[in-house]
Amino acid sequence: xNILGLSFDYHDAAxxxxxxxxxxxxxxxxxxxxxxxxxxxxxxxxxxCLGRAGLTAGDLDAVVFYEKPFRKxxxxxxxxxxxxxxxxxxxxxxxxAWIDERLWVGPRIEAALGVAPEKILYCEHHLSxxxxxxxxxxxxxxxxxxxxxxxxxxxxAIGRGSRAxxxxxxxVEMRYPHSLGLLYSAFTAYLGFEVxxxxxxxxxxxxYGTPRYADxxxxxxxxxxxxxxxxxLDWFEFHRDPARSFSRKFEDAFGPARAPGSGDPAGDxxxxxxxxxxxxxxxxxxxGLAREARRRTGSPNLCLAGGVxxxxxxxxxxxxxxxxxxxxxxPAGGDAGGALGAALYAAHALEKxxxxxxxxxxxxxxxxxxxxxxxxxxxxxxxxxxxxxxxxLCERVSGLLAGGKVVGWHQGRSEWGPRALGQRSILADPRPxxxxxxxxxxxxxxxxxxxxxPSVCAAAAAEWFDLPPGPAPDPYRFMLATAQxxxxxxxxxxxxxxxxxxxxxxxxxxxxxxxFHRLAESMGRVTGVPxxxxxxxxxxxxxxxxxxxxxxxxxxxxxxxxxxxxPFLTTGRPENPQPRRQTWGSSRTPPDASAW
Amino acid sequence: xxxxLADARRRLLAGAVRVAxxxxxxxxxxxxxxxxxxVALTLRVLGVDLLGVRGKPSTAWTPVxxxxxxxxxxxAG
Amino acid sequence: xxIVKDAARRVGVVNGxxxxxxxxxxxxxxxxxxxxxxxxxxxALAAHPAAAPFIYTLF
Numbered sequence: 001x002n003i004l005g006l007s008f009d010y011h012d013a014a015x016x017x018x019x020x021x022x023x024x025x026x027x028x029x030x031x032x033x034x035x036x037x038x039x040x041x042x043x044x045x046x047x048x049c050l051g052r053a054g055l056t057a058g059d060l061d062a063v064v065f066y067e068k069p070f071r072k073x074x075x076x077x078x079x080x081x082x083x084x085x086x087x088x089x090x091x092x093x094x095x096x097a098w099i100d101e102r103l104w105v106g107p108r109i110e111a112a113l114g115v116a117p118e119k120i121l122y123c124e125h126h127l128s129x130x131x132x133x134x135x136x137x138x139x140x141x142x143x144x145x146x147x148x149x150x151x152x153x154x155x156x157a158i159g160r161g162s163r164a165x166x167x168x169x170x171x172v173e174m175r176y177p178h179s180l181g182l183l184y185s186a187f188t189a190y191l192g193f194e195v196x197x198x199x200x201x202x203x204x205x206x207x208y209g210t211p212r213y214a215d216x217x218x219x220x221x222x223x224x225x226x227x228x229x230x231x232x233l234d235w236f237e238f239h240r241d242p243a244r245s246f247s248r249k250f251e252d253a254f255g256p257a258r259a260p261g262s263g264d265p266a267g268d269x270x271x272x273x274x275x276x277x278x279x280x281x282x283x284x285x286x287x288g289l290a291r292e293a294r295r296r297t298g299s300p301n302l303c304l305a306g307g308v309x310x311x312x313x314x315x316x317x318x319x320x321x322x323x324x325x326x327x328x329x330x331p332a333g334g335d336a337g338g339a340l341g342a343a344l345y346a347a348h349a350l351e352k353x354x355x356x357x358x359x360x361x362x363x364x365x366x367x368x369x370x371x372x373x374x375x376x377x378x379x380x381x382x383x384x385x386x387x388x389x390x391x392x393l394c395e396r397v398s399g400l401l402a403g404g405k406v407v408g409w410h411q412g413r414s415e416w417g418p419r420a421l422g423q424r425s426i427l428a429d430p431r432p433x434x435x436x437x438x439x440x441x442x443x444x445x446x447x448x449x450x451x452x453x454p455s456v457c458a459a460a461a462a463e464w465f466d467l468p469p470g471p472a473p474d475p476y477r478f479m480l481a482t483a484q485x486x487x488x489x490x491x492x493x494x495x496x497x498x499x500x501x502x503x504x505x506x507x508x509x510x511x512x513x514x515x516f517h518r519l520a521e522s523m524g525r526v527t528g529v530p531x532x533x534x535x536x537x538x539x540x541x542x543x544x545x546x547x548x549x550x551x552x553x554x555x556x557x558x559x560x561x562x563x564x565x566x567p568f569l570t571t572g573r574p575e576n577p578q579p580r581r582q583t584w585g586s587s588r589t590p591p592d593a594s595a596w
Numbered sequence: 597x598x599x600x601l602a603d604a605r606r607r608l609l610a611g612a613v614r615v616a617x618x619x620x621x622x623x624x625x626x627x628x629x630x631x632x633x634x635v636a637l638t639l640r641v642l643g644v645d646l647l648g649v650r651g652k653p654s655t656a657w658t659p660v661x662x663x664x665x666x667x668x669x670x671x672a673g
Numbered sequence: 674x675x676i677v678k679d680a681a682r683r684v685g686v687v688n689g690x691x692x693x694x695x696x697x698x699x700x701x702x703x704x705x706x707x708x709x710x711x712x713x714x715x716x717a718l719a720a721h722p723a724a725a726p727f728i729y730t731l732f
Contacts, residue, residue, distance in 0.1 A: 071693075104682075106682070107686065
C-alpha cells in the first residue's frame with residue numbers, strides 16, 4: 001500500500017510517503033519553498049515524495065493528516081469561551097484562520113492531490129507522534145511518551161506499542177492548557193526569541209547561568225505524584241492572547257522581558273539564570289513524565305517524540321535517570337514528524353503485514369545528481385575540481401578543515417528532522433576554541449554564544465565523550481542528546497564543548513553514513529581527533545539548503561572557504577559573482593501560535 | 597489598454613480582500629460579544645470547568661479511549 | 674475545482690463538524706459555530722473567490 005502522511009497549517013509542514021510499511025521519502029516543505037517553518041499545504045514535498053517512489057497521486061491508497069481538526073477547533077473554542085471576555089483578539093484571529101483555511105483540510109487535500117475523499121484519513125496528533133517514534137524504533141514492544149505544546153487537546157501522552165500483533169494505544173494524556181511545551185515557549189518568548197524556533201536557543205543559553213529562579217518556575221506548576229502537573233494560569237497569557245504568552249506577574253517575578261533581537265543575551269546574567277532555571281525545571285518535569293511511563297507500562301523501552309523531545313539536554317538526563325534500559329527518539333520530533341507517524345500508523349492499521357521498519361538513518365530527503373551539482377557551480381562561475389573518488393574527497397576536505405578552513409558539505413539525500421547529520425552540513429575543525437566564534441560570526445551570522453556540535457566516529461565516541469562503552473545509544477546517532485566531553489579531551493574539542501563541558505554529540509554509524517564516517521576517520525589521521533564540527537548548512541533564519549543551487553548561493557553569501565558538492569570541490573570565488581536569488585530567504589510565513 | 601485594465605482589476609481584487617477582511621473582523625467581534633459572550637456567561641453560571649483549571653484533583657492525567665486502528669483514522673473528529 | 678463541487682465539499686465538512694459536536698455533546702458550541710460560519714459565508718461573498726485563501730493573514 002502507498003500511504004502519504006501530511007502535516008500542515010501550524011508550523012513545519014511536511015509530507016512522508018510510506019510504501020508497504022517502509023518510509024521511502026519524507027521532507028519538510030521549507031526545504032523546497034525556502035521559507036523557514038513554511039506551514040502551507042506541502043505541495044512540493046508531496047511532489048518530491050511521489051516522484052522519488054515513481055508514483056502519482058492516483059496510486060495512493062490513503063492520505064493521512066496528522067491530527068483531528070474538529071477536536072482541535074473545539075478545544076480552541078473552549079479556550080476562548082472560558083477566558084471570555086479577554087479572548088476577543090484570539091477568537092477573531094483563530095476563527096478567521098479556521099473559516100478561511102483550517103476547517104477545510106479535506107477539500108484542500110482533495111483539490112491539491114485529486115484523491116477521492118474516502119481516502120483521506122486523520123490520525124490524532126499525539127498518536128501520530130507516538131507512531132513516529134515506536135514504528136521507527138527497534139523494539140518489539142515499548143512505552144511511548146509524547147510531549148509538545150498542544151495537539152488537539154493533549155499536551156503530553158503516555159502509551160504503549162507492540163509490533164506483533166500490531167497495537168499502539170495511548171493510556172493517558174495531559175490536556176491543554178497544562179503543557180510543558182507551552183511553559184517552555186512562554187520562557188522562549190520572554191527571553192526575546194521566536195516561539196517554535198528559539199527554544200533551542202534557550203537550551204543553549206542555559207549553561208551560561210545558574211538556576212537561581214528554579215523555585216520561582218516551580219511555583220508556576222502544581223505537580224502531582226504521578227508526574228503530571230497543572231500550570232497556574234495567572235503566569236500566562238497564551239490561552240487568551242494571540243500575541244503574548246506570559247503575563248505581567250511573570251515580569252514582576254523575573255524582571256522585564258528581553259526585547260527580541262536586543263543585545264547579547266549571554267552577556268546578561270539574569271537572562272542566563274532564567275534560561276538555566278526553566279531548562280532545569282523542564283528536565284525535572286520530563287523525568288517525572290518518563291518515570292510515570294515506566295511505572296505504568298513496566299516496559300524497559302521508551303519511544304519519545306513531540307517538540308520537547310528535541311531538547312537534547314533533557315533527553316540526556318532521561319537516558320540516564322528515567323529507569324529505562326533503552327530509549328529511541330524520533331529525529332523529527334516536532335510537527336513535521338507527525339506526517340511520518342500518521343502514515344506509519346495508517347500503514348499498520350490498514351495493511352495485513354506491513355514490513356517491519358527501523359529508522360537507522362535520517363536520509364529520507366531528495367538526492368541530487370552530480371550533473372546538477374556541476375551545473376550549479378558552473379552557473380555561479382565557480383572554479384571547481386572533480387575529486388578522484390570518496391577517499392580523495394575526504395582527504396582534501398580534512399586537509400582544508402585541519403588548516404582552519406570552513407567547508408560546506410552537500411552529499412546524498414537530505415536529512416529528515418531539524419538536525420544536519422552530514423548530508424547538508426557546514427564543517428570545521430573541532431579543536432580550536434576560536435573556531436566557534438568564527439563560524440557563528442563569519443559563516444552563519446548568528447549569536448556568538450550559540451554552541452556547535454561534534455560529529456565523531458561511533459567507535460571512538462566513548463573515548464572522547466562520557467558515553468557508555470560499546471555502541472553509543474541510538475539518540476546519539478541523530479544528535480538528540482548531549483554528553484559531557486571527557487575532561488582530559490576538552491582542550492582538543494574546544495570548539496564543540498559548551499561552557500558546562502557538554503556537547504551535543506553525533507556518533508556516526510559507518511554502515512549508514514559511510515562517506516561522512518570516512519571524513520571523520522580522515523580527520524582522525526590528520527589531526528588526531530576523529531571528528532568534525534558539524535552545523536546545519538544554512539544562514540541564520542533560513543531553512544537548511546536542499547539543492548546544489550541553494551548550497552552554492554549560501555556558500556557565496558557567507559564566509560565559507562570551500563564547498564564540497566557531491567564529488568566536486570571548490571575553494572574559489574567567482575570572477576563575476578552572480579546576484580543572490582531573490583526568492584531565497586526573502587520572507588517568512590506569518591508568525592503563528594501553536595495554541596490555535 | 598489591456599495592462600491598465602489588468603492593473604485596475606488587480607487593485608479592485610486587493611481592495612475587495614481588504615474590505616472582506618475588515619468586514620470579517622467586525623462580524624467576528626459581533627459574534628464574540630453577542631453569541632459567544634452569553635454562552636460563556638451561561639456556562640460560567642452553571643459552573644462548567646471547560647479547561648480543567650478549578651478544583652483540587654490528585655492527577656492531571658486523563659484516560660484516553662482507544663478505538664480499533666481502522667475506525668480510529670476515519671473522520672476529522 | 675468547480676465552485677459547485679467545492680461548495681458541496683464544504684457543506685460535507687460542516688455536516689461532519691456538527692455531527693462531531695452532537696456526538697460529543699458539545700451542544701453549546703453549535704450556536705457559536707453557526708454564527709462563525711455565517712460570517713465566513715458573508716466574507717467569502719464579499720471577497721473575490723480567487724482571493725479568498727489570503728484573507729485571514731490580514732485579520
